[in-house]
Amino acid sequence: MPNILICDDEKDIVNALKIYLSDPDYQIYEAYNGKEAVELMEHTEIHLILMDIMMPQMDGITAMTKIREKSNIPIILLTAKSEDADKILGLNVGADDYITKPFHPLEVTARVRSQLRRYLKLGGGTQSSENYSVGGIELRDKEKEVYVDGTQITLTPKEFEILKLFLANPGKVFSPKEIYSQVWKEKPIGTDNTVAVHIRHIREKIEINPAEPRYLKVVFGQGYKLEKGREI
Amino acid sequence: MRQFFRTAAGKTILFLLCGIFGVIFTATVAGSVVLVEQDFYTREESDLREEVFDGLLYRDGQSLAWRAENDMLSEEEDGETGNLTWQIVGTDGKVKAGKKDTKIKWQYTRYYMVYEDGDDIWNYQLYESPVKHNPSQKYATIHFNIDASMAKPDKYAWAEKGVHMAYKLRYTIYVIMALAFVLGLLSFVTLMGVSGRRRDTGEICPGPLYAIPADLLTWILGMLACAAIGIPAGMMTDSWIVNAVFLGVGVLLAGNIFLGFCMSIAVRVKKKTLWKNTVIYWCLHLMKKICVGIWAMLLEFPMIWKVVLGAGILSFLEFLGIVAFSYDTGILVTLWFLEKLILLPVIFYGAWIIRRLQKGAAALAEGDMSYQIDTKGMRGDFKKQGEDLNSIASGMSLAVEKQLKSERMKTELITNVSHDIKTPLTSIINYADLIGKESCENEKITEYAEVLVRQSVRLKRLIEDLVEASKASTGNLEVNLAACDAAVFLTQAGGEYEEKLQNANLTLVTSQPENEIRIMADGRRMWRVFDNLMNNICKYAQPGTRVYLSLERIGNSAVIIFRNTSREALNISEEELMERFVRGDASRTTEGNGLGLSIARSLAELQGGKLTIKIDGDLFKAILTFPVLNER
Numbered sequence: 001m002p003n004i005l006i007c008d009d010e011k012d013i014v015n016a017l018k019i020y021l022s023d024p025d026y027q028i029y030e031a032y033n034g035k036e037a038v039e040l041m042e043h044t045e046i047h048l049i050l051m052d053i054m055m056p057q058m059d060g061i062t063a064m065t066k067i068r069e070k071s072n073i074p075i076i077l078l079t080a081k082s083e084d085a086d087k088i089l090g091l092n093v094g095a096d097d098y099i100t101k102p103f104h105p106l107e108v109t110a111r112v113r114s115q116l117r118r119y120l121k122l123g124g125g126t127q128s129s130e131n132y133s134v135g136g137i138e139l140r141d142k143e144k145e146v147y148v149d150g151t152q153i154t155l156t157p158k159e160f161e162i163l164k165l166f167l168a169n170p171g172k173v174f175s176p177k178e179i180y181s182q183v184w185k186e187k188p189i190g191t192d193n194t195v196a197v198h199i200r201h202i203r204e205k206i207e208i209n210p211a212e213p214r215y216l217k218v219v220f221g222q223g224y225k226l227e228k229g230r231e232i
Numbered sequence: 233m234r235q236f237f238r239t240a241a242g243k244t245i246l247f248l249l250c251g252i253f254g255v256i257f258t259a260t261v262a263g264s265v266v267l268v269e270q271d272f273y274t275r276e277e278s279d280l281r282e283e284v285f286d287g288l289l290y291r292d293g294q295s296l297a298w299r300a301e302n303d304m305l306s307e308e309e310d311g312e313t314g315n316l317t318w319q320i321v322g323t324d325g326k327v328k329a330g331k332k333d334t335k336i337k338w339q340y341t342r343y344y345m346v347y348e349d350g351d352d353i354w355n356y357q358l359y360e361s362p363v364k365h366n367p368s369q370k371y372a373t374i375h376f377n378i379d380a381s382m383a384k385p386d387k388y389a390w391a392e393k394g395v396h397m398a399y400k401l402r403y404t405i406y407v408i409m410a411l412a413f414v415l416g417l418l419s420f421v422t423l424m425g426v427s428g429r430r431r432d433t434g435e436i437c438p439g440p441l442y443a444i445p446a447d448l449l450t451w452i453l454g455m456l457a458c459a460a461i462g463i464p465a466g467m468m469t470d471s472w473i474v475n476a477v478f479l480g481v482g483v484l485l486a487g488n489i490f491l492g493f494c495m496s497i498a499v500r501v502k503k504k505t506l507w508k509n510t511v512i513y514w515c516l517h518l519m520k521k522i523c524v525g526i527w528a529m530l531l532e533f534p535m536i537w538k539v540v541l542g543a544g545i546l547s548f549l550e551f552l553g554i555v556a557f558s559y560d561t562g563i564l565v566t567l568w569f570l571e572k573l574i575l576l577p578v579i580f581y582g583a584w585i586i587r588r589l590q591k592g593a594a595a596l597a598e599g600d601m602s603y604q605i606d607t608k609g610m611r612g613d614f615k616k617q618g619e620d621l622n623s624i625a626s627g628m629s630l631a632v633e634k635q636l637k638s639e640r641m642k643t644e645l646i647t648n649v650s651h652d653i654k655t656p657l658t659s660i661i662n663y664a665d666l667i668g669k670e671s672c673e674n675e676k677i678t679e680y681a682e683v684l685v686r687q688s689v690r691l692k693r694l695i696e697d698l699v700e701a702s703k704a705s706t707g708n709l710e711v712n713l714a715a716c717d718a719a720v721f722l723t724q725a726g727g728e729y730e731e732k733l734q735n736a737n738l739t740l741v742t743s744q745p746e747n748e749i750r751i752m753a754d755g756r757r758m759w760r761v762f763d764n765l766m767n768n769i770c771k772y773a774q775p776g777t778r779v780y781l782s783l784e785r786i787g788n789s790a791v792i793i794f795r796n797t798s799r800e801a802l803n804i805s806e807e808e809l810m811e812r813f814v815r816g817d818a819s820r821t822t823e824g825n826g827l828g829l830s831i832a833r834s835l836a837e838l839q840g841g842k843l844t845i846k847i848d849g850d851l852f853k854a855i856l857t858f859p860v861l862n863e864r
Contacts, residue, residue: 010655016662054651080654102658102692105665176723193742196727220724220755220762221716 002116003045007031007063008052008078013101017050020105021112034058038066046073048116050099050108053079053086061093068094074115078103097214110208114149132167134226135215137206139167148206158183159202162195166216166226175223199224237422238431246423250491251484253416260409267402277399284391285378289340290358293374296320296329297344297356300372305329314386315379322346323370330375338375345369423491428499436503441496447510453493460485535590539583547572585614592621601629639706646702650695657695661688697827700760704834711838713752715861718783718790719744721753725762726781729770737775738796744783749790751858757835761843764828765794765854774799774850785860792856802852806845829854 004026008014011032018028029044031037035058037051049067053060064075077090077098087098097111118136130141136149144160146153155163161183165174176195180188183195199216207213215227236242267273272280292313299305300320311318311330319330319338323346327334343362347369362371382389401408428436441449464478500506507513533541554564588605595603603625607618664684672678703709722742733740769779773796780795802809810829829845836843836856846853 010659012659013655013662016659016666019666020662080651080658101654102661102688105662175717175720176727193723193726193730196724197730198727200727200730218724218728218755218759220759221718221721221753222714222755223720 001025001027002047002120003027003029004112005029005031005037005040005044005046005049005051007034007037007049007055007060009033009055010052013052013078016105017108020109034060034063034066037063041067041071046071047119048073048112049075050078050112051075053077053090061090064090064094074119076111076115104209107209114208117149132164134167134170134228137163137167137215139164146206153205155202155205159198159205162198163202163206166224170226171228173219173223173225178223234426234434235431237426238429238434243423243426246419246426247488247491249419250416250423251487253412253419254487255484256412257409257416260405260412263398264405264409267398267405272399272402277395280399281392281395284395285388288387288391289342289376292316292318293342293344293358293376294356296374297358297372300329301346301356314384315382315388316386317377317379319375321373321375323372328372336375336377338377340376340378342374342376343371344374346372420491420494424494424498427495428502436499438499438503439496441492442499442509445509445511445514446497446500446506447512449493449496453489457486457489460489535587536580536583539579543576543579547576585610589614589617589621592618592625596621596625596628601625601632643702643706643708646699650699653695654692657688657692661685661692664688694827697831701827701831701834704831704838707838709757709835709838711754711757713754713839715750716753716755716758718749718751718792718858721758721762721792722781722783725766729766732766732770733779736770736773738769738773739778740781741778742781745785747785749783749785750861751790751841752861753839753841753858757839761832761835761856764832768828768854769794769796772796772798772800772852788860788862790858790860792858794854794856796852798850798852802847802850804847806847809845809847 004021006014006017006021006028007030008017009032014030014032018030022028029040029046031040033055034051037049038058040046051060051063055063060077060079064077067073067075074096075094077095078101079086079090079098080101090098096115099108099111114136132139132141138147139145139160140147141164146155146160146163162179165179165182174182176193177188179195179199180186180192199218200210203210203213203216206215217225217227219225237246270280296305296318297320309329311332317331317336319333319336320328322328342358342360344356344358345362345366358374359371362369378388382392428438428442430437444452460482461479462482464475464482467478468475497506500509530538550568551565554568555561558564588610592603592605604622605618607615607622610618664681668678668681668685670677722744726740726742729740773779777797780793782793782795784791784793810833811826829843832854833843836858839858841856841858844855844857846855
């Protein structure tokens with residue numbers, strides 16, 4: 001049974017999260033500031049932390065830095081700050097994911113599940129000529145199967161080809177025309193938005209929140225790219 | 233055809249045609265003048281022929297008479313040369329030379345004077361009737377016959393043919409003249425048209441003559457042409473044929489030079505450099521540059537020096553005037569000198585002070601608010617002016633500081649407030665959701681919880697938009713510009729919004745040019761602009777209509793236009809729509825908070841672009857304009 005630590009100075013939010021997460025078989029621990037969280041970590045085995053940034057006594061960033069000295073468990077930041085600078089700082093210091101307040105409950109549970117599955121079951125992905133994996137996505141070329149956080153998803157052949165292209169070149173930006181000519185093997189027509197539509201469909205299948213994708217990102221004005229996984 | 237004439241061969245042919253028609257035209261003009269002079273239009277052909285024959289007979293007769301009287305005619309000569317048959321009868325009535333036959337009927341008879349004392353006569357005048365001239369003298373007689381069949385090709389035969397032809401052609405010559413003129417003009421114009429043009433592209437590539445300035449070229453070629461005609465005209469030899477050939481060659485040469493000159497001028501006209509490529513232009517241009525340079529130098533002079541120079545020149549002129557126009561020079565010059573002694577220092581002092589005030593004002597204009605004018609040594613009005621300028625500077629820097637501070641505080645306030653609102657809002661959303669999930673007998677509770685969730689989510693959006701609007705309008709946003717293909721924005725936006733548009737029962741029509749149009753933009757900010765505009769379309773467009781998204785290049789701008797038909801009547805001005813919290817529907821029943829367009833415009837401006845709105849009846853147009861990125 002995975003142990004989850006929820007750390008937020010707002011009791012109501014901690015309670016709400018507890019209600020959402022206690023539904024399956026998670027053991028929930030609570031902390032109301034960074035200091036409590038660090039102390040609790042010392043004598044309890046925790047598998048995942050949900051942590052607010054702005055807290056009294058010790059803020060989330062400091063607490064996370066302390067925790068990272070000893071542990072590599074997944075940490076998801078909860079933040080009311082939607083500033084990009086804060087997100088980037090959080091991810092750089094060692095967060096695995098972030099959720100902006102106010103959040104949708106389902107999104108929180110999905111992200112928690114995804115992080116836990118990767119941490120407990122999958123470990124690091126293996127890369128071979130037939131299997132590609134980035135983050136929680138695994139693509140088996142021979143069997144034409146795609147798994148996201150261990151769950152199989154169904155893709156159309158073209159969607160599969162596009163995803164394979166991205167998985168083979170993580171971090172690289174592909175323009176719609178490049179994708180078209182590589183997957184359809186035809187010369188692209190100017191006003192066609194087939195590629196854009198396919199990408200959106202893939203995103204709906206592999207992302208928890210397609211409007212804020214973790215993997216398949218839109219680089220507006222340039223093309224699309226697959227974010228290199230934030231491996232632990 | 234045009235292509236052919238642009239080749240070297242085509243140009244040569246045109247050149248030759250020009251020459252040939254030119255010669256024909258000149259010849260026909262000359263011919264027509266001769267024809268008029270010789271009355272070809274009033275006299276009969278035989279009459280004209282007789283006149284020509286008469287002339288020829290006169291020369292031949294003179295020659296024969298001279299030879300006969302000087303015993304230079306041999307016995308062998310039988311009185312037949314070419315088509316001419318002749319006989320000379322002496323003063324004694326006996327046949328002296330030529331045909332011996334006395335019974336021949338002669339067509340022409342001429343007489344010449346013979347002196348009995350045997351004096352030599354060098355020039356034998358021929359007379360048609362001796363009696364009329366001087367009956368006291370004795371005359372010898374020459375008889376001529378001209379063979380009418382013209383069996384032999386001598387000058388009489390040629391003369392007859394010539395007169396015949398001229399007579400026959402006396403009207404046709406004008407037709408030839410006109411034709412030669414038209415054709416000559418045509419080939420001339422064509423030649424001018426193709427001169428300097430390349431065969432394949434029609435591009436103008438000037439020849440070697442182009443390097444010479446037009447006026448210099450005119451002079452050189454004019455001299456050459458004059459020489460070509462003048463030299464043969466000057467060295468007249470005895471033989472008229474040689475003269476004619478030389479002159480003809482000279483005139484032809486001059487004609488060629490003229491044609492070449494015309495071609496070169498045509499090229500210049502086509503390249504629009506006729507005036508610019510002349511020595512005169514160069515000289516004028518140089519003079520203008522020198523004048524401008526001198527003027528600029530004068531302007532560059534510091535103000536004090538300008539004043540010194542002006543005052544000096546003025547004083548000098550005054551001095552000259554006094555010396556030149558006054559009787560009592562001594563006293564006036566003294567007075568003048570005294571006046572200058574007082575006035576000049578005052579003027580220089582004024583100039584010096586004004587210079588200092590000028591420097592201070594310039595610093596203010598450039599935005600240097602810390603500059604303070606040194607008012608030491610200033611008096612009266614000058615001092616007041618200096619102090620005023622100083623207080624403007626401090627007042628302005630204070631205002632700017634205040635403005636900056638208030639902008640910063642506003643943004644900070646909104647950011648902080650939004651953060652503080654978000655925390656309780658998180659709880660509201662979550663607990664409303666939880667209430668909805670509780671199994672409850674009273675259905676209304678579930679329904680009310682849904683309303684709570686929906687409205688709190690809307691509140692969340694409003695807060696986020698508010699922060700963004702405030703940041704965008706104060707420029708408090710980081711913008712990372714990168715070169716983007718503008719067409720990709722359209723395809724990506726089309727792809728992202730396909731389903732949403734379908735749900736709103738709208739058809740998207742995209743159009744973009746073949747060529748790539750690159751602009752500088754921040755992808756994330758640009759996405760927000762597109763997101764807001766596309767969202768508006770989904771919300772406010774009339775269902776069942778088409779939505780047009782187009783990209784085109786107008787001059788140096790990439791123009792992206794969103795076009796849709798509004799569902800509600802737009803009783804609102806374009807400026808008002810851009811205002812924050814203003815919405816197209818007066819009832820404000822649709823979702824949305826009226827910040828979308830305002831944010832989109834601020835973001836577009838932050839990226840160096842522009843967003844304008846056009847309303848035409850129910851047609852709503854949002855126009856994004858970005859400067860095109862020029863490669864290299």
